[in-house]
Amino acid sequence: MPYNELRKDYLLNRWVVIATERSRRPTGLAKPRPENPKTANCPLCVGNEHMTPPAVLLLQKVNGKIKRSQDPQSGERSKNWLVRTIPNLYPAFTPPQTPQDTAQIFSAENFGYAIGHHEVVVESPNHDEDPADAELSQLELLIDAYIDRYRKLSVKSYVKYVSIFRNYGLEAGASLSHAHSQVIATPMVPPTIQEELDASKTYHLKQGRCAFCDIIEREAKGPRLILANRDFLVFAPYASVNPMEFWIAPKKHAANFLGLTKAKQAAFAKTLKASLGALKSVVNDPPYNYGFHLSHNPLDCDSYHWHLEVYPKLATWAGFEKNTGVYINTVPPEAAAEALRKAIEA
Amino acid sequence: MPYNELRKDYLLNRWVVIATERSRRPTGLAKPRPENPKTANCPLCVGNEHMTPPAVLLLQKVNGKIKRSQDPQSGERSKNWLVRTIPNLYPAFTPPQTPQDTAQIFSAENFGYAIGHHEVVVESPNHDEDPADAELSQLELLIDAYIDRYRKLSVKSYVKYVSIFRNYGLEAGASLSHAHSQVIATPMVPPTIQEELDASKTYHLKQGRCAFCDIIEREAKGPRLILANRDFLVFAPYASVNPMEFWIAPKKHAANFLGLTKAKQAAFAKTLKASLGALKSVVNDPPYNYGFHLSHNPLDCDSYHWHLEVYPKLATWAGFEKNTGVYINTVPPEAAAEALRKAIEA
Numbered sequence: 001m002p003y004n005e006l007r008k009d010y011l012l013n014r015w016v017v018i019a020t021e022r023s024r025r026p027t028g029l030a031k032p033r034p035e036n037p038k039t040a041n042c043p044l045c046v047g048n049e050h051m052t053p054p055a056v057l058l059l060q061k062v063n064g065k066i067k068r069s070q071d072p073q074s075g076e077r078s079k080n081w082l083v084r085t086i087p088n089l090y091p092a093f094t095p096p097q098t099p100q101d102t103a104q105i106f107s108a109e110n111f112g113y114a115i116g117h118h119e120v121v122v123e124s125p126n127h128d129e130d131p132a133d134a135e136l137s138q139l140e141l142l143i144d145a146y147i148d149r150y151r152k153l154s155v156k157s158y159v160k161y162v163s164i165f166r167n168y169g170l171e172a173g174a175s176l177s178h179a180h181s182q183v184i185a186t187p188m189v190p191p192t193i194q195e196e197l198d199a200s201k202t203y204h205l206k207q208g209r210c211a212f213c214d215i216i217e218r219e220a221k222g223p224r225l226i227l228a229n230r231d232f233l234v235f236a237p238y239a240s241v242n243p244m245e246f247w248i249a250p251k252k253h254a255a256n257f258l259g260l261t262k263a264k265q266a267a268f269a270k271t272l273k274a275s276l277g278a279l280k281s282v283v284n285d286p287p288y289n290y291g292f293h294l295s296h297n298p299l300d301c302d303s304y305h306w307h308l309e310v311y312p313k314l315a316t317w318a319g320f321e322k323n324t325g326v327y328i329n330t331v332p333p334e335a336a337a338e339a340l341r342k343a344i345e346a
Numbered sequence: 347m348p349y350n351e352l353r354k355d356y357l358l359n360r361w362v363v364i365a366t367e368r369s370r371r372p373t374g375l376a377k378p379r380p381e382n383p384k385t386a387n388c389p390l391c392v393g394n395e396h397m398t399p400p401a402v403l404l405l406q407k408v409n410g411k412i413k414r415s416q417d418p419q420s421g422e423r424s425k426n427w428l429v430r431t432i433p434n435l436y437p438a439f440t441p442p443q444t445p446q447d448t449a450q451i452f453s454a455e456n457f458g459y460a461i462g463h464h465e466v467v468v469e470s471p472n473h474d475e476d477p478a479d480a481e482l483s484q485l486e487l488l489i490d491a492y493i494d495r496y497r498k499l500s501v502k503s504y505v506k507y508v509s510i511f512r513n514y515g516l517e518a519g520a521s522l523s524h525a526h527s528q529v530i531a532t533p534m535v536p537p538t539i540q541e542e543l544d545a546s547k548t549y550h551l552k553q554g555r556c557a558f559c560d561i562i563e564r565e566a567k568g569p570r571l572i573l574a575n576r577d578f579l580v581f582a583p584y585a586s587v588n589p590m591e592f593w594i595a596p597k598k599h600a601a602n603f604l605g606l607t608k609a610k611q612a613a614f615a616k617t618l619k620a621s622l623g624a625l626k627s628v629v630n631d632p633p634y635n636y637g638f639h640l641s642h643n644p645l646d647c648d649s650y651h652w653h654l655e656v657y658p659k660l661a662t663w664a665g666f667e668k669n670t671g672v673y674i675n676t677v678p679p680e681a682a683a684e685a686l687r688k689a690i691e692a
Contacts, residue, residue: 002440002443003440003447003459003460003461004438004439004440004459004460005457005458005459005460006457006458006459006460006533006534007456007457007458008455008456008457009456010456013537014537015534015536015537017438017439017460019436019438019460090365092350092363092365092666092674093350093363094348094349094350097348101349109354110353110354110355110356110584110585111351111352111353111354112351112352112353113349113350113351113352114349114350114351114352114363114365115349161670163665163666163669163670165664165665165666165668165669166665167664167665171662172662172664172665173662173663173664173665174664182665182666184666184670186670186672187352188352188361190361190669190670190671190672191359191360191361191670191671191672192669192670192671193669193670193671195671238456239456289664289665289668289669290665291665291666291668291669291670292669293669309669311668316517316518316519317519317663318511318513318518318519318520318635319511319512319513319518319519319528319635319636319637320438320509320511320528320530320637322511322635322637322657323509323511323536323538323539323635323637323638323639323655324507324509324530324532324536324537324538324539324637325536325537325538325539326532326536326537328438
């Protein structure tokens with residue numbers, strides 16, 4: 001057929017045109033990387049802890065063991081840390097000031113208060129740390145911090161979702177260049193996640209199986225597979241809306257990552273590093289965003305399957321995407337997978 | 347209340363945090379404009395018509411009157427034009443090659459062929475034409491071309507939606523700097539539009555009124571009003587996801603713009619120019635995307651109300667937006683409206 005393909009996401013009502021007529025080889029996407037302006041006085045660097053609020057989580061090495069603590073609310077901030085999580089100085093969502101406030105978050109159908117949390121996970125004392133090159137032991141601490149914050153925030157009565165995400169590079173929205181991720185806890189389940197949860201539930205009711213378990217089984221055998229190890233699968237999704245997009249999903253069914261053993265956390269860190277490393281080498285260290293898809297609602301246990309979605313920022317969403325919610329992707333996911341697979345094997 | 351506001355769109359399940367803690371005055375958004383690289387051999391400039399396909403619509407001035415024609419499929423292309431519409435050289439959607447093809451566009455739930463049309467409207471012989479500064483007579487021709495293409499494409503059996511949009515500036519995705527818009531006809535109603543159509547229909551069934559007529563009535567009296575004239579209302583929508591976003595809606599109910607008289611087309615051109623001019627002066631000529639929301643489905647006549655949405659590109663959608671479908675906007679629409687209103691009055 002001489003036409004471009006129109007593909008729909010596994011679960012979301014989201015369509016993409018795989019525009020092969022416009023397509024470029026993945027390596028053709030490489031752009032010169034703008035130098036990140038080195039902040040003279042980076043608020044996330046060691047020694048500048050006083051520029052940010054007290055840490056809600058500190059991971060430190062003490063006598064060869066990892067110690068987990070917090071900064072006191074007043075007084076000195078700890079400087080000897082490996083990973084440091086702090087409240088965002090300019091939060092989009094803020095904790096309730098009185099218990100009563102949480103009872104009236106949504107006072108109208110189209111209005112609410114942005115009650116929740118907004119934290120910054122400083123991933124390393126090393127300003128230029130990059131997960132693609134980081135020590136595995138450091139990445140394991142980062143995963144540890146993600147899980148810790150998810151555990152602490154998701155139990156709060158007013159928190160309906162916890163979004164854990166990372167912006168890499170200025171063009172992907174990273175306004176600070178020091179290696180960091182963000183955690184935002186929201187008082188509602190966000191639309192994209194809710195749509196995925198609903199579609200997963202519908203699939204589960206109809207098929208008696210988890211949609212994602214089926215996706216994993218299918219993609220493990222196909223041309224979009226990037227990496228498979230004992231615990232995780234990395235693949236380019238069928239209806240990738242971003243050039244070189246890939247997802248990392250656990251083979252074992254679970255709605256969130258709270259049940260991961262230390263060994264599986266380490267396996268996830270290794271899988272993440274290998275995939276981001278492949279992306280970096282194939283496309284000259286591109287900017288990207290990644291975000292976890294998770295549910296802590298017990299009703300989603302059987303039907304939902306957590307995963308990480310990585311969106312390289314190699315195209316500009318313009319008028320058509322914004323007008324319609326239909327995307328144009330010039331790199332077929334099969335070509336993306338092949339390039340990333342080869343880079344990992346090399 | 348000390349919290350940021352969470353607002354939901356009038357119709358879509360789309361939420362935005364109005365992050366006043368992070369807010370900047372509209373004029374603080376101004377960035378230096380990168381010089382558009384002047385293309386030495388612009389394919390859209392007069393004299394280079396042979397670099398693009400034959401025009402499907404030419405608007406020319408002949409003996410003081412506007413003449414409407416096409417280029418022949420072979421032979422010379424017309425050079426004496428004011429507005430020229432051509433098939434996109436790198437189309438995302440392409441016309442059916444046989445009548446049979448249209449019968450099998452969607453062969454599976456998640457798969458289709460990108461059958462449709464993808465055209466470029468060259469807005470002026472003047473490479474650097476900008477609707478904010480253009481002659482009104484030229485803008486009227488542009489609106490005429492939009493309406494012509496909508497009329498011609500929307501009647502095709504395989505066309506379910508016609509998206510008419512404009513990318514202004516490199517950061518907003520305009521890969522050619524010559525003033526142009528695009529028209530994409532798709533074989534399905536896109537998700538964003540479908541959601542709006544559905545919500546409008548639900549509202550109409552319940553309230554017996556058009557949702558947009560009610561929105562217009564409300565916004566005409568409120569702090570988000572930017573401009574009101576006899577035929578059109580310009581306002582910053584309640585849940586603007588973009589800083590300085592504004593919408594232009596006709597006061598008279600209609601599902602699309604096919605019924606606009608010449609006088610109302612001229613009024614729309616004037617309203618568009620005034621609004622874009624205000625944006626340009628308040629925020630130093632920012633990049634933007636705009637897109638029409640229209641329906642040509644007779645079933646939407648009573649419930650749907652056409653309008654134009656203008657999205658200045660003054661922020662980067664990053665991990666949180668992409669992970670959740672919730673947006674963070676640092677400029678309250680009330681502040682955006684005030685600044686734009688003052689610029690228009692000045």
